[in-house]
Amino acid sequence: MSRLNPFSKLGAPLLASFARSGSLRRKATHTLILCAAVFALLGAGDPATRFNDIGHQMMCICGCNQILLECNHVGCPDSDGMRNELMAAVSRGDSDSLVEQSFVQKYGPTVLAAPTTQGFDRVAYIIPFTALFFGCGLIVLVIRTWKNRPAPAIADGLPPVRGAAREQFRDQAGKETDL
Amino acid sequence: MAVIGSFALLLALALSLYSFLGGIVALVKGDGSERLGETARRAGIATFAAVLLAAVILVVCAFQDDFSIAYILHHSNRNLPGPYKFAVLWSGQEGSLLFWSLLLAAYGFVLRLRYKTDPRLFAYASVVLAGVQIFFLSLLNFAAHPFAIVQGTIPADGNGLNPLLQYPEMVIHPPMLYLGYVGFTVPFAFALGALIMKYPGEKWIHITRRWTMVTWAFLTCGVFLGAHWAYSVLGWGGYWGWDPVENASLMPWLTGTAFLHSVMMQEKRGMLKMWNMWLVFATFWLAILGTFLTRSGIISSVHAFAQSSIGDWFAWFLGITLVVFVFFFIKNKSSLRSEHKLESIVSRESSFLFNNLLFVLLCFTVLWGTWFPKISELVQGNKVTVGAPFYNRVAIPVALLLLILTAVGPLLAWRKTSLESLKRNFMWPAIGAIVVAIFLMITPQSWGSPFGLRPWQDIAYFYSLMAISLSVLVTLTVASEFYRGGRVISKHTGQGMFASMVQLTHRNTRRYGGYIVHFGVVVVIIGFAGAAFNLDKEQEMGNGDKMTIGPYTLICRSYTDDDAPNAASEWAILDVYKGGKYIDTMTPVRKFFKASQQTSTMPAIRSGLNEDLYLVFEGLNPDNGHPIIKAHLNALVMWIWMGVWIMLIGTVLALIPNAPAPVRVPAPARLERAEAAPAVTGD
Numbered sequence: 070m071s072r073l074n075p076f077s078k079l080g081a082p083l084l085a086s087f088a089r090s091g092s093l094r095r096k097a098t099h100t101l102i103l104c105a106a107v108f109a110l111l112g113a114g115d116p117a118t119r120f121n122d123i124g125h126q127m128m129c130i131c132g133c134n135q136i137l138l139e140c141n142h143v144g145c146p147d148s149d150g151m152r153n154e155l156m157a158a159v160s161r162g163d164s165d166s167l168v169e170q171s172f173v174q175k176y177g178p179t180v181l182a183a184p185t186t187q188g189f190d191r192v193a194y195i196i197p198f199t200a201l202f203f204g205c206g207l208i209v210l211v212i213r214t215w216k217n218r219p220a221p222a223i224a225d226g227l228p229p230v231r232g233a234a235r236e237q238f239r240d241q242a243g244k245e246t247d248l
Numbered sequence: 249m250a251v252i253g254s255f256a257l258l259l260a261l262a263l264s265l266y267s268f269l270g271g272i273v274a275l276v277k278g279d280g281s282e283r284l285g286e287t288a289r290r291a292g293i294a295t296f297a298a299v300l301l302a303a304v305i306l307v308v309c310a311f312q313d314d315f316s317i318a319y320i321l322h323h324s325n326r327n328l329p330g331p332y333k334f335a336v337l338w339s340g341q342e343g344s345l346l347f348w349s350l351l352l353a354a355y356g357f358v359l360r361l362r363y364k365t366d367p368r369l370f371a372y373a374s375v376v377l378a379g380v381q382i383f384f385l386s387l388l389n390f391a392a393h394p395f396a397i398v399q400g401t402i403p404a405d406g407n408g409l410n411p412l413l414q415y416p417e418m419v420i421h422p423p424m425l426y427l428g429y430v431g432f433t434v435p436f437a438f439a440l441g442a443l444i445m446k447y448p449g450e451k452w453i454h455i456t457r458r459w460t461m462v463t464w465a466f467l468t469c470g471v472f473l474g475a476h477w478a479y480s481v482l483g484w485g486g487y488w489g490w491d492p493v494e495n496a497s498l499m500p501w502l503t504g505t506a507f508l509h510s511v512m513m514q515e516k517r518g519m520l521k522m523w524n525m526w527l528v529f530a531t532f533w534l535a536i537l538g539t540f541l542t543r544s545g546i547i548s549s550v551h552a553f554a555q556s557s558i559g560d561w562f563a564w565f566l567g568i569t570l571v572v573f574v575f576f577f578i579k580n581k582s583s584l585r586s587e588h589k590l591e592s593i594v595s596r597e598s599s600f601l602f603n604n605l606l607f608v609l610l611c612f613t614v615l616w617g618t619w620f621p622k623i624s625e626l627v628q629g630n631k632v633t634v635g636a637p638f639y640n641r642v643a644i645p646v647a648l649l650l651l652i653l654t655a656v657g658p659l660l661a662w663r664k665t666s667l668e669s670l671k672r673n674f675m676w677p678a679i680g681a682i683v684v685a686i687f688l689m690i691t692p693q694s695w696g697s698p699f700g701l702r703p704w705q706d707i708a709y710f711y712s713l714m715a716i717s718l719s720v721l722v723t724l725t726v727a728s729e730f731y732r733g734g735r736v737i738s739k740h741t742g743q744g745m746f747a748s749m750v751q752l753t754h755r756n757t758r759r760y761g762g763y764i765v766h767f768g769v770v771v772v773i774i775g776f777a778g779a780a781f782n783l784d785k786e787q788e789m790g791n792g793d794k795m796t797i798g799p800y801t802l803i804c805r806s807y808t809d810d811d812a813p814n815a816a817s818e819w820a821i822l823d824v825y826k827g828g829k830y831i832d833t834m835t836p837v838r839k840f841f842k843a844s845q846q847t848s849t850m851p852a853i854r855s856g857l858n859e860d861l862y863l864v865f866e867g868l869n870p871d872n873g874h875p876i877i878k879a880h881l882n883a884l885v886m887w888i889w890m891g892v893w894i895m896l897i898g899t900v901l902a903l904i905p906n907a908p909a910p911v912r913v914p915a916p917a918r919l920e921r922a923e924a925a926p927a928v929t930g931d
Binding site: 125126134135136138140178180182184185188189190196204212216 | 486489491589591592598605612617627631633642646849864878
């Protein structure tokens, strides 16, 4: 049993004990199969859905700066032809990437509504998420630094607070509690 | 008239120069130069009168069809309806710069009248405003003159106003947007003034916050009016296309919103002084950058209504303001030092830090996406398009994180929050949000409502589910805040719960007004989430033909046309049925504007809480002459417009002064004895 148990090879006792339970293992297997099926089916669809999806990833090239399927210029010289081409490609069963490649070859890279995930275009996506990552790191660092600052030393206990000073503290407390 | 207008602009420039230079001399010399300072202030006030005169003259010229003025010739015509002749003022390059200058002068007028609040700070702010005003008036006098005279024969009629601008909302959208853009000059003027004079204390930030809130409300209004205009006029079925000009209005809004949050850290804890200074500057700078983008032609845009050499002027102005600000920041940053001390990671302070990070990151993402085509061209020699799919992939996840913070932030106390209290306050809203998410996932799919959202089917459904669930979370936390506060007052006063909540809001308008703004935001977000369920269909429709979209059936009754002096129109008359029952007749229109020789479509929209039926008469098929109708079914769009109203109501509420604080009861004697006891921090 343990020889067949993939989790025991990981040397994680917790995972191994989880895997020893037959019922749990069956559930985990089912979940994995379900997830695999879901991901395999992602992106699949009928031609109309694919036409709609791909058409929203492309631009009309007439200069209107609109998404291909949203171009509404009366008498637009390009969008009708492009839509027909797209419909023909989808009906032929061309893959999404093949359709995109053929459009890029014909109309240039600006026909795609967003940068690709290849070459320098990748930078468009990497930079914002890198900024998020480093920004979060920076804030955690700042919080830790501010938190670790020593509190002001008090020599002989707290001095009595009276009169104006107390009013000042009450004002501050009011501010901080929004009351 | 043109001569008087030109003279008024020159006079305004001279007055601004005096206000700027006289103000500087008075501030530098200090004591003994009060009279000079006063004349500088009055010159600033007089600038408003001079610019107002120039603007009035331009509008009068539009009404008088004075086509000897090039601007009127290019942006108006004899048959243009009256309200649009008024809108001519901001419809073109020169007029809109004059309008910008007018609004800046108006803000300066109000600021200079209220100088007694803090004469020295206001004197500094007045000088900064005059400096900005000099830039715009120089542009108007030397680069984009609105009163330039037509050379040669004067045509009998003008070229007309852009057809897309001939819509009632265009009479109010640009003024609102410009009030927002220009208004951010005032917080910047106070911030730079406070920085230069090393302003002691936090009073300047109180003054600045109120101006920023007013300006923010105008910009919010302007941005969403623009979205509504795009939706109602452009006829592509959407309200936001991530166009560079749209992005330009969003960027200062994002940094302005970040400032409205982080300013609380400075007011309550004396923290983030430098950061706030930079946020105010960035907001002003981004507003100018947006104008630069719109007018320089450096980045292609549907809305870039004017392209000219004034882009260089803006580039220089952006550079100079940056240098001036950085110089004074480096010189006087010691005055902004504060002792940052956090007692706990789980605190309001931490949540504001992350809140600011996400707002600034969103702004950076929009800026990055706007400029990336240019960067790509520089690096790899070819432009790429950065459109909606990019922003959906990058900006939506960040916006969802921000929504989580919107829910959690208000539940955290300043200084320190115990996990126990966070759990107590957060548990029920979180359970509510999870229940709603599960409900939305397991219910059967039904068009037009966010049921049957299977996040594994489409990433759009996943985002939509997350957005709606988190919106529910925020709504429940806001409601719980009102409920808990109201319950305490109700207990002490014996009033009903609703009256107690009203009293609670009145006691702290800023806090509870802010919660209402948050609620407005989630209503807007739910409206955005509806985009996942949109449908559209295009069909040729002759008389009697049918089209079915979602639960609606459209039957074409007939077509008709109309000829007015300004434009000829063709109307499609469509009967609308829902569930087999007649509900309405809709008439999308296609107009041909005679002066500009341009065609434009005007969609017919039937709005409901669930969905909008949006019909566009696209024109006639050139092959067979059959009319083409495009129908969109846009889910939850009305929520966006409702949410904006709620946001504005919340902002107005937050601007109302608090009700007087309850009478303080003297501290009991035992507190005097227990003064040596350590303070206990908690929520």
